[in-house]
Amino acid sequence: QDAIDKKEKRNETFKTAVHGLETDTPALKTEELGRRAPQWVRDNLVTMCMRCKEPFNAITRRRHHCRACGYVVCARCSDYKAELQYDGNRPNRVCQECFIFLTGHTVLEDREGKHKGILEKGAAEVSSRSLLCSSLQLLDKNGKGGTRGWFVIPQDDPLVLYIYAAPQDVRAHTSIPLLGYQVRDVPQSESRHLFQLAQSRQVFTFVADTEELKQRWMKAMARSAAGITHPEEEEEDAD
Numbered sequence: 001q002d003a004i005d006k007k008e009k010r011n012e013t014f015k016t017a018v019h020g021l022e023t024d025t026p027a028l029k030t031e032e033l034g035r036r037a038p039q040w041v042r043d044n045l046v047t048m049c050m051r052c053k054e055p056f057n058a059i060t061r062r063r064h065h066c067r068a069c070g071y072v073v074c075a076r077c078s079d080y081k082a083e084l085q086y087d088g089n090r091p092n093r094v095c096q097e098c099f100i101f102l103t104g105h106t107v108l109e110d111r112e113g114k115h116k117g118i119l120e121k122g123a124a125e126v127s128s129r130s131l132l133c134s135s136l137q138l139l140d141k142n143g144k145g146g147t148r149g150w151f152v153i154p155q156d157d158p159l160v161l162y163i164y165a166a167p168q169d170v171r172a173h174t175s176i177p178l179l180g181y182q183v184r185d186v187p188q189s190e191s192r193h194l195f196q197l198a199q200s201r202q203v204f205t206f207v208a209d210t211e212e213l214k215q216r217w218m219k220a221m222a223r224s225a226a227g228i229t230h231p232e233e234e235e236e237d238a239d
Helices: 002-017 096-103 109-115 123-127 211-225 231-238
Strands: 080-084 090-094 130-139 146-154 160-164 174-177 182-185 193-199 202-208
Touching (some): 080 096, 090 096, 123 146, 130 211, 146 202, 146 211, 182 211, 193 211, 202 211
Antiparallel strands (some): 130 146, 130 202, 146 160, 160 174, 182 193, 193 202
């Protein structure tokens, strides 16, 4: 009976902590928001940001708590400050939704632009308007391993290569400015289709799935490295 009582108590505690996950959480819209300290959702109860739904990881997306609603959110979704009455009206870290509710202001356009920079644009959105996009592998410095991801050269930023972890990611994790790089072919080795970007001491080695895809990427990167942003420019140079 003691074991049963303890289990039921834990279940009730769990339901209370995650209540906001399954409802529209009306409490977030009441006059109490910011006037009393929220009950924080425990870190170990969530694996993704409770606002943008992006999964947490130990390095690039860490957990933070909104001081107004208690939600577990990522740094990008909690990059706002609002005065909270329960903390002597001192500025506290809050999520975007609480910031809008507490201040009565929408997100400023320049701040919104910052959050929707090119790295913040989804892979699917950028890929739909790209000069070239596909899966590639970027080898590490010793050439023995590397990261496989989704690589895109956008039409609206044709001099930069954007690297996503997956084709549906909402944010690129890094980018490589292509201007001034040399594109080098690497003799086929172990049935791998290798090519490189090189500039001074900086060398990136890529692996394509097929020889045809490798040639397409080499051509596209060579155009970008030469500063050619439209096919017409390449034709004029040829003339």
